[in-house]
Amino acid sequence: MKYADSHLSDQQLLLDVEGELSARDERAVRAHMEACWKCRTRRQELEKAITDFVRVHQREFDGELPPAAGPRALLKAKLADLSETGDRERGHSGWFRLGRGMALTAAVFVVAALGFVLARLGVERGRSLSPQTEVVSTPDSRLTPGATVLVSRPAVCAQPGTGNKAVPAVLQREVFREYGIPGADPGAYEVDYLVTPALGGADDIRNLWPHSHSAVWNAQVKDALEDRMREMVCGGDLDLSEAQREIATDWISAYKKYFHTDAPLAEHRRGPTGNGR
Amino acid sequence: MKSPMPPRFPGSVVIPLLPIASAARSADARAKLHEEIANVFDQLRDPLLRYLWTFGLEVPDGEEVLQDVFLSLFRHLERGKPVDNVRGWLFRVAHNLALRRRDRARRAAETQLDTGNEDRTADPAPNPEDRMADRQTRQRVLAVVEALPEQDRRCLFLRAEGLRYREIAGILDMSLGAVSVSLSRSLARIARSAERSGS
Numbered sequence: 001m002k003y004a005d006s007h008l009s010d011q012q013l014l015l016d017v018e019g020e021l022s023a024r025d026e027r028a029v030r031a032h033m034e035a036c037w038k039c040r041t042r043r044q045e046l047e048k049a050i051t052d053f054v055r056v057h058q059r060e061f062d063g064e065l066p067p068a069a070g071p072r073a074l075l076k077a078k079l080a081d082l083s084e085t086g087d088r089e090r091g092h093s094g095w096f097r098l099g100r101g102m103a104l105t106a107a108v109f110v111v112a113a114l115g116f117v118l119a120r121l122g123v124e125r126g127r128s129l130s131p132q133t134e135v136v137s138t139p140d141s142r143l144t145p146g147a148t149v150l151v152s153r154p155a156v157c158a159q160p161g162t163g164n165k166a167v168p169a170v171l172q173r174e175v176f177r178e179y180g181i182p183g184a185d186p187g188a189y190e191v192d193y194l195v196t197p198a199l200g201g202a203d204d205i206r207n208l209w210p211h212s213h214s215a216v217w218n219a220q221v222k223d224a225l226e227d228r229m230r231e232m233v234c235g236g237d238l239d240l241s242e243a244q245r246e247i248a249t250d251w252i253s254a255y256k257k258y259f260h261t262d263a264p265l266a267e268h269r270r271g272p273t274g275n276g277r
Numbered sequence: 278m279k280s281p282m283p284p285r286f287p288g289s290v291v292i293p294l295l296p297i298a299s300a301a302r303s304a305d306a307r308a309k310l311h312e313e314i315a316n317v318f319d320q321l322r323d324p325l326l327r328y329l330w331t332f333g334l335e336v337p338d339g340e341e342v343l344q345d346v347f348l349s350l351f352r353h354l355e356r357g358k359p360v361d362n363v364r365g366w367l368f369r370v371a372h373n374l375a376l377r378r379r380d381r382a383r384r385a386a387e388t389q390l391d392t393g394n395e396d397r398t399a400d401p402a403p404n405p406e407d408r409m410a411d412r413q414t415r416q417r418v419l420a421v422v423e424a425l426p427e428q429d430r431r432c433l434f435l436r437a438e439g440l441r442y443r444e445i446a447g448i449l450d451m452s453l454g455a456v457s458v459s460l461s462r463s464l465a466r467i468a469r470s471a472e473r474s475g476s
Contacts, residue, residue, distance in 0.1 A: 011461040020442050020457065049467035056418040057437050059411075061327050068322050071340050072315055075347050079311040082348060083355075150349075150373055152450070241377055245384075 008032055013043045017050070136179075137217040138252060139194055139209035143178055146194045146248030147202040156200050157234035167191045167208060175208050188212060190219040194251070195244050196226045199233065217252050217264060224268040225255040232258075310354065317363060318347055324438035325371050331434045332375040333382075342378065346371045365444040368435065372448055417470045425463055432459040 008016075008029060015021045016029045033039050167175075172191040176184045192211035195201030211219045229247065232238035246254040256262055322343060329339035349370055353360065360366045422430060428449060435445045442456045449456075 009461075010465045011457055014461040014464060015457055018442070045468040045471070046461075046464050048471065049464040052414055052418050052471065053422070053433060053464070053467055054437055056415045057434070058327075059415065060419075061330055065323060065326065065336065068319060071322065071343065072318055075318055075344055076311055076315050078344060078348055079314065079351055082351065083307050083311075150370065241380060245381065 007036065008039045008042070010042070010046060013039065014046055017043060017047055135212045135215050136189070136210055137212060137215035138250070139211075140179065143206075144194050144209040145206055146244070147204040147207040148195055148200045148244050149202045151200045153233060153240045156198070156230075156240060159198065171205065171208070174205060175210055178205070179210055181210065184210065188214065192219050192222065195248050196230075198226060198230050199243050199247065200240060201244070216269075217255070218269070221255065221264040221268045222251055224265070225251060225258060228258050229254070310351070314347055314351055314354075317350075317367075318343075321364060321367060325367060328368065328434055328438050329371055329375050331430070332379045334375055334378060338378070342371060342374050345374060362444060362447075364440065365447050368438070368440060368444070369448040372431075413474065417474055418467055421466050421470050422463075425466070429459045429463045432456055433463050436460060 012021075012029055016026060021029060033043065169186075172186060173182070175191050176182055176189075189210040189212055191208055193201045194207050194209060197203065201207050211222070213219070225247070229238060229243045233240050233243050255264070259265060325343055325346070326336060326339045329342055330336070334342065346367055350360070350363070350367060422433065425433070428451070431449055432445055435448060440448070442453055445451075445456045446453045451459075
């Protein structure tokens with residue numbers, strides 16, 4: 001850097017204030033400032049701007065914080081609870097081990113409690129009804145609000161293909177049980193991801209539901225929507241979080257919106273195929 | 278926090294290195310990990326809450342988000358995954374959760390984001406002139422900050438919580454240079470507003 005003839009930029013001055021300059025640059029900046037009143041003054045102005053900002057920012061917030069003891073205790077209780085649940089789940093199903101193998105790293109489960117209303121099942125799904133006969137085309141938002149992993153758009157788009165891995169049988173049974181249809185014929189349903197992992201959906205029971213093969217709005221139709229949304233996300237036409245939200249809130253509406261139709265397109269209504277998409 | 282403000286952004290908080298939690302399988306080790314996480318919570322809860330508040334999240338909502346953030350940290354460590362920079366990691370997760378919440382809230386009901394901004398004036402300044410000067414500074418600075426692009430604002434808020442440039446770059450997915458450009462541009466605007474107002 002040459003500082004002899006020109007003045008320092010705000011950026012250089014700020015980096016100096018902040019201690020973010022390399023030793024060599026710092027020496028050069030300091031040497032310039034010793035000789036230059038203008039830059040010294042400017043540096044002070046920037047420091048004052050920091051002071052002003054920090055003071056206003058902290059004052060804005062001051063006085064609103066309740067003591068930390070309560071939230072801390074709550075956190076510890078939740079941690080203890082989580083550890084216990086983890087133990088139980090590990091003991092029963094190995095689901096956590098499965099989770100560990102997930103390709104999406106830096107995974108943090110974020111339960112997107114996107115359903116505000118109560119259940120919006122394709123049909124009334126009273127628990128006393130004969131479960132095998134029910135046609136389910138949308139999940140119960142209380143049981144399956146959707147869950148995503150924290151992952152960026154580039155990471156999502158870097159994943160090859162859109163095929164989801166199969167949901168283990170033990171977990172499928174758990175989903176059936178949760179939905180009050182423990183004796184369901186596994187052949188009649190696809191245990192489906194609400195937010196597909198191809199769009200950052202989590203390998204989590206809160207993101208799984210039994211999707212009837214016989215439904216008009218079946219899993220193949222949803223696959224087509226997922227493919228379309230993924231293309232849009234990766235093409236920069238749709239925000240990833242928006243895609244997750246739409247699919248978790250009401251995937252059928254999303255389909256209608258993106259395919260400009262009120263009914264599933266014929267080419268999307270293939271017969272039941274593999275598992276878990 | 279009524280002591281005079283330091284001329285610089287607040288410094289870093291010392292974060293203990295969390296034990297990598299493959300060890301968290303024994304009950305003892307896990308209890309220790311819980312305690313360490315709670316200790317980090319003690320240190321970072323206020324800055325994180327303040328940062329969440331800049332998204333329009335009031336304290337109770339911020340507290341709720343923070344519980345999720347710290348539980349996520351535990352799950353992450355429990356799976357034996359490394360966290361190089363705990364503070365940066367927590368801010369990043371909090372940032373992402375806050376974005377989601379905000380988006381959801383906006384869509385759900387056109388909520389009034391900056392509720393009560395005008396009502397938060399109750400800072401007990403020592404005398405009327407000081408209070409007046411404070412109020413003017415506040416209005417001036419807030420006007421500049423509110424007019425900044427979102428990302429510039431985020432840089433300022435994160436820096437105000439003591440995060441270093443590299444951490445901010447990681448949280449906001451920007452380059453180091455872009456963070457420095459953003460901060461100097463924002464501060465230059467604040468400085469210019471001071472010049473104009475003659476303070």
